[in-house]
Amino acid sequence: MNFKKHLQSIFFFLILFSNACEEGTWELLEVDYEPVLNVFGIISLDPEVDSFVRVYRTTNLSEESEIYVGIDTITWDDEDYFIDIYEPAAIIKDAQVSIKGSGNSFSFNFVPKQYPWEYKKNVYLDTLGTFIPQPGTTYLLEVTAPGYDTVKGELITPQIPVLIDSLIQDTISTKREYRILWKQLNEGKGYLTGRLDDQKVNYDKGCEPDFDRVVDLQSGSYIVPVKICEDQQSIFDETQHFIIQLMTMDENYYNYFIRGEEGGYSNFLLNSGTTSGQSVGIEGGLGIFGSIATSKLYLILDD
């Protein structure tokens, strides 16, 4: 790019306005704040997804927030890329975590991460394999950790969705609309997604067949609209699998992950996102205690 002709103007502009917004002296930010537990718990009725509880704490500004634990190597196009892996210093590894429901109590035990790429570890799991959650059931969470107030949570698990594959065409295309049907449920919202199983084709940005949609479970159907794209350049030989997934969720999950945090604070001068600290289905700390159930369908994606 030829920036030479802009150099003089940039110079004069900087002379005129560079002093107009001066940086002051940097100082360590110290705040009198007492950390609390920050708990993320999911009860999953999907056999492919384990129920888990992550126990963190909030941290002070003066303490380290992340710990360097190692290097992750990613190979791309026959080249190795090295990524530093950090682990939150806020992880609580010695909490007592239990979920009660249907008259029983189930302990969740901490499973540590052995390798940096084990993103699903450093979490509390049902290591004994005795926790089999049921739909429409109330579950209570209790987390205690030394030095922190006890956190409690409550939810009612959703109904398990059923996609009706006999009424959906086996092969679909983004150039034609197609209908997805499920067994109607009395109430609640669902999250409907379409995803390529394994991306073998380079789709232009904005032209992928993927979609996300919040649906009313009472309606029982959704018509995926046509996507107007120019023809893809790459040609694939293998069959493209397209996965339709309908996820039902409890009210806590919906409010936290779908509605999101309202009244958020934004400031482009902060070099980080912000949160005012949500407690959804949680008392005594921050976080979310929610539940999901899913149903999947595998379709063939035509050109």
Add this chain to the structure above:
Amino acid sequence: MSTISGFVRNDATGEPISYANVFLGETSLGSASNIDGYFVITNVPAGNYQLLASMIGFKIYKEDIDIEENLNIRINIRLTQTVLEGDEVVVTAERQKFEQQIESSQISLDLREINTVPGFIEADVFRALQMLPGVQSGNDFSSALYVRGSTPDQNLIMLDGITVYNPYHLGGIFSTFNTDAIKEADFHAGGFPARYGGRMGAILNVINREGNTEKVTGSGNVSLVTAKALIEGPIPNWKGIKGSWLISGRRTYFDKFINLITRGEGQFPYYFYDYQIKTNIDLNIDHRLTYTRFYGDDILDVSASDKTNDEFGTTESKFGVEWPWGNHTNGLTWRWIISPNVVAKTFLASSRYRYDFVFYFDNKETFMDNDSTFRNDTAFDVGYHDSIKDLTLETEIIWKANDKHTVTGGFQRKDIKFDLSMEYRITTLDTTFSMKPLDLFNRTRELAAYVQDKWDISDKLKFQGGLRFVHYNLHDKVYLEPRIGMKYNVSNTMSFKANWGRYHQFLITANDPDENFRLVDLWMGLPKDKPASVSEHAILGFEYFSPTNILYRVETYYKDFDHLLSLKPGDVYADNENELESTPINEFWDTDAYAYGLELLIKKTSGKFKGWLGYTLAKTFYYTPPNGWFAPNHDRTHTLNLVTTVELPDWVSDNLEMNSSITASSGNPFTPIIGRANTWEQDIRPDINWRSSDKYLVDKKNSDRYPYYFRLDLGIKRKNRRLFKWKYDSYIQLINVTSHENALSYLHRTRIDQSSGNRGAVERAPLNMFPFMIFTGLQFEF
């Protein structure tokens, strides 16, 4: 009984003189000239009188007149300017306003007072208003007005009665009003009368001069950033039709300067200009037509291009930003003096504000392969568009029924088209894909009628009652706006005032309330499904006007707001559509608010030492469901302003004038970060995962304050110098003389331990506003 009426004008220029005292000597009969210089003295018995007119800065006018029974006499008074102030009683405009006005919270600043305040680069009417009690700035970079808890979009800003929707240049650093053309800035901080509506905060009517009716004159001004020129003169008398005209213009010259010194190679991508035209035509003694035009635009135009050739082919790419924004207004006023006691004004105006932001990227590739040529063209552009087209028709009749009652009535029709949109477009050789995620268009109409009576109950007690009816088309409903004012004269130098009124507003700005910088206002009409925003003002005041022409004023106010709309920031889930849509403008909080305060003003407008001292104690609270009650970004508890102009004594210098302004105030509120917390987002690929983000944990909204604000500005003007036949003044302005660090916001950064690589420990530094700066310029007349 007879009536004497006429106009009071400056003999040298023909400019009307407002608030001149016109009276019959040795009687109690008299009147003050209004904003147009027009005066009426009613119920004059037959006899011989001496007619006098006085105004500070002018020689007293005296004329012997003989009044016969039942006559309407038109006398046009020409006052001659004088430097010497004699022993005779001379009345200031301030004194007249003190005696005549019932409304509280009204201040008028003339051109001299506006120029008193040392400005950022040049004098600016908004920055002068920011020095008044009850008025605050958001920050040093903005000339926008925050008035008694109201935000800038709640103010009605007019130029010669025409609404101006985004009256700023360069993101608010300057107002769009060229001070050289200004006669007066009439400002109501609250409790404004029934003739004004459509806003809940304050009223500012910037009134331009009419133009010299005697000869062609001009002036110019060159500062570090802009060059201004003004020329005015008479319209030659033709069959009894005469008048005046005034043209003024201003432009930044940095782009031309860069282009010149780089011989066309350099580009400075930004400039602004504005120009104003005002023409008055007196068809006869009773009919006048006035045409006003104001055009002002900011243009940002940045582009860069690149071309590479190699053995495979050619690639040409270009990207740029085109961003024009500005106001165009036109207005035509017909003034008809139906009888000495009845004056009618009909006004037709159009005001258009628009901004068009386009970012574009264009890439053309040409490949050669053996004997074939392949082309790949891709173009991407994203555009934001906001426009308002306002067409207003207004009629007002002022009837001085008798000595006790002045009745004002009028009608207003305002048609506004709002268009706010965003568009993305991708174009290749054979396909165009476009998306318009935001497309808000509405057409609104406000029909208003009002009536008001100013009643002099007795010498001590005055009352002003008015009622305004407003019909808003999208609601198909009539809103009532009562306005009441009372004034009790304890003596001829002391009075108490009380005002109360209700005010509705049917348009809003959809800007993020947390933004540090606001480049432009995004206006939109109030949607059909949202209730009208409404405010009530209650004001109590006490005024004392000293024999040495110093005004002392104490006022306390309470303002209540309902159904304010605050933009919900970030991604918003639209409940009724089951869709997740990320658009910048689609949902609002229904916000309540209230504000109260105490203001003190001491103002001296005559003598070698002039200026004012203002102090404000104020609190404002807003409510939104997720945040509860909080102080908005513009809330400042204590504000002290001091503005002075000193003409140095002759033994020091006979042509030096010094100006100064001091502002000291509490810090604005901000939302502090208090810690860190992880949050989670779902990520479906197609398996369900959840990824974690480490974010700053913030405390309750706006629960902390920046350090106190302090700024001292000085100005020195050397007057009445000559270069050939041209008279000129040179000036130097020093901004933030003490270099006090006033924080706009805080920057934050995270320390990284170099040995372990651990990240943590947050540091912050204030991002300060204006440092010490020096500006200089020249003002000349011809």
